[in-house]
Amino acid sequence: MALEHAILVSLLERPGSGYELARRFDRSIGRFWTATHQQIYRVLRRMEADGWVRAEEVAQDGRPDKKVYSAAPPGREALAAWLREPVEPETVRHELAVRIRAAAFDDPAALIPEVERHREGHAALLDRYLHGERRDFPADSPPEAIDAQRRLQHVVLRGGIEYERMTLAWLDDVLATLRELAEGR
Amino acid sequence: MALEHAILVSLLERPGSGYELARRFDRSIGRFWTATHQQIYRVLRRMEADGWVRAEEVAQDGRPDKKVYSAAPPGREALAAWLREPVEPETVRHELAVRIRAAAFDDPAALIPEVERHREGHAALLDRYLHGERRDFPADSPPEAIDAQRRLQHVVLRGGIEYERMTLAWLDDVLATLRELAEGR
DNA sequence: CTTGCCTATGCAACTCGTTGCATAGCAGGA
DNA sequence: TCCTGCTATGCAACGAGTTGCATAGGCAAG
Numbered sequence A, B: 001m002a003l004e005h006a007i008l009v010s011l012l013e014r015p016g017s018g019y020e021l022a023r024r025f026d027r028s029i030g031r032f033w034t035a036t037h038q039q040i041y042r043v044l045r046r047m048e049a050d051g052w053v054r055a056e057e058v059a060q061d062g063r064p065d066k067k068v069y070s071a072a073p074p075g076r077e078a079l080a081a082w083l084r085e086p087v088e089p090e091t092v093r094h095e096l097a098v099r100i101r102a103a104a105f106d107d108p109a110a111l112i113p114e115v116e117r118h119r120e121g122h123a124a125l126l127d128r129y130l131h132g133e134r135r136d137f138p139a140d141s142p143p144e145a146i147d148a149q150r151r152l153q154h155v156v157l158r159g160g161i162e163y164e165r166m167t168l169a170w171l172d173d174v175l176a177t178l179r180e181l182a183e184g185r
Numbered sequence C: 001c002t003t004g005c006c007t008a009t010g011c012a013a014c015t016c017g018t019t020g021c022a023t024a025g026c027a028g029g030a
Numbered sequence D: 001t002c003c004t005g006c007t008a009t010g011c012a013a014c015g016a017g018t019t020g021c022a023t024a025g026g027c028a029a030g
Helices: A003-013 A018-027 A037-048 A075-081 A096-105 A109-136 A146-183 B003-011 B017-027 B037-049 B073-083 B095-105 B108-136 B148-183
Strands: A053-058 A064-071 B052-057 B066-071
Touching: A003 A018, A003 A037, A003 A053, A003 A064, A003 A075, A018 A037, A018 A064, A037 A064, A037 B073, A037 B095, A053 A109, A064 A075, A075 B095, A075 B108, A096 A109, A096 B073, A096 B148, A109 A146, A109 B073, A146 B095, A146 B148, B003 B037, B003 B052, B003 B066, B003 B073, B017 B037, B017 B052, B017 B066, B037 B052, B037 B066, B052 B073, B066 B073, B095 B108, B108 B148
Parallel strands: none
Antiparallel strands: A053 A064, B052 B066
């Protein structure tokens, strides 16, 4: 389980409430680790009980109070220990690949609209990534001047960009194959 | 839940027992959909109760009897209906990305051996993919002569190959970044 | 003025998925 | 001969993750 660790990283980068964390997981962090607000609240309570994070009640006017969490030293130590553990191989769940192989037993053309929709989503995500990269990591700043945190965020973002580029190229390959199969029958 | 559908595809490609399916999920299918034998047995029983698959007891000598499952017409229909449903966005769980961002709050050099180990695993997987491609999809056969099933299997495999190539290049980028950070301190 | 959305947290029930263990015969190596 | 490992299935318990719902005030659009 790495949700605890993903939350710790996010809180070390900036403290926040459960709600704020949930929104971060919908945005930047969610690109490589998804979580619902339910899970985040539950895990935060457990982490607070374990002393990994500290909570501070913050009154707000015009909206409900919130509990702002920040990482505590035991949490930092747990994160450091986790970094030294072996990386478990990722469990892959690539639904589209299953569907593509399934299309052989049905009409391959039926899959084309869904793949096109899927492709659009990836193209939009790539755009957002590239936009974020231009905004947060302008090319004209010398790399030495950037701190470790930002450089590591950038290398993760570059991974996301390359993943989306590769996926788009592959989806074009998939679409070409499906269209050929749809024609030649 | 798409495990049912992954099992159906696998059984349509070739009937087999729960045990055989579990091994397929460890090999080719497992590249894009993982499952333990426990889950496969449980889901197979449910699918049999729903009429999606049929089971046939096969006595073997020298080893225990097995139940060989094959896809039934209602399963095929369910698969066709599923093909027309919208593709849910994949839930991403990229543990290594979390660790890389976590490294900013600890010693980035501590992560290098794990990333190297990870890289080796991906390089080995790429080798296996390329080997399987040369074996199952030789380049000298005219594409028209190949049936839909094989062409779709091939396009999924090409996706795996491109994913591994991209991942290797990215991991080199990650290692270069980590090494620079480890030196410049 | 009502409807819907946003902030903010949480309970309860459920499904999905993993882990540990059990059985049981057979094959191969130390 | 004993030990390990493979084939083949399964139970039981647990943990991870999702879904539906609830509360409760404020804000903005129609």
